[in-house]
Amino acid sequence: MTDGPVPSPGTPHELLDSVHRLTRQVREAQRGAWFPLGLLGLLTLGAIPADRYGHYTATCQSFRRGDVGGQVCTISDTWSFIYWTTALVLAYAVIAYFSVRRSRARGVGTAVRPYIAAGIGIAAALTAAAIWAVHHPPGLSHEIWGLRLDPQSSVTAFLYRLAAPAGAIGLALLVLSWVERNLALAAFTLLYLAIVLVPVTFGWTIARPSPWFFLPHLTIAAALLLLGSVGFALAQSVRRPAGDG
Template structure:
């Protein structure tokens, strides 16, 4: 009975698809929402000091909208099934991470010299901090919590695959304005395929429980 209730409560395929849409939606913003970087690169990850607001503000707005959609999805689903859900901690963490990421980006761009003096040459710790506070990193951390809340091994496997893709994806060498594209396609592709796979698994499980 407990396993059946947990299975009915799971709906992680929707957050995965929502985050995939947000990840792919960042492509034109990153490509056309930044000015040329004619100043030295400073801070964690080397943020360009003359980045334009569209590229900076896309992620917090997009993530907050995605969390609003995820909240609507789970609340509507709970009302339809008559089952409670523990989605509130996940939504709270997601919103907090989005706000922290925004504060980190604003501070990095506003105080490039301070970060350069503080961290000097990028090291392992600064690389880890940069990854965790990146938009892709905040998505991964939130998905880890959701996998724990739903007790979902398939979601945990998809999240681990996403984190591996995020850590292994690098920009193409050179000065091409599309150098970021392979990493975005890889990470977004993992989220998209994972969402489709979990949706199919959920549909099949519902079919089995109905028999």
């Protein structure tokens, strides 16, 4: 048995700096936001044929306000409903599989479970909200959990958009940014939500009764997600050589 030099642990301050540096490296190694962004962007593009060639049904409710009465109808797309419910759950399963394989390959643990649970939970809430909206047309006043939904209110319109698939995707991405401690992803997600919830159309609109009236909304949302995916993938590829050195 021979004696050899043992590296000095250094001062407590140096040790703390080393722990912080290692924590940052682990977090960067865990990050893979480009994959869920890209996958969800492709799913958003995949919703275009479902919306265009879906099976539309009308649900009508009668109302009376004083001497005025009539009917308010909600048109729902069965194919789009089935598509988003199935696609989001499958997407989060694929993201979970990707994250586990990636973490095993790199030898770094991943905390993707909260994101997957939040994504599936939000998808389930989206399904419940869609079913509720079919039987409660937005043209009438409704009350839910003490909150009165006035059809003329901008808050009501915002809540209906938030319950749409684009809003559900954004909320789940906020959870992912929290899990990964990724400020860049949080900033991107807030920008994405601002554009899809306002909504911002960049001057591109298609009015009803055109069967393509939904196209600007889906295309813009998909483009944002895909561009974000490319941006995060490029940023990660640039950082990797510095981290490996």
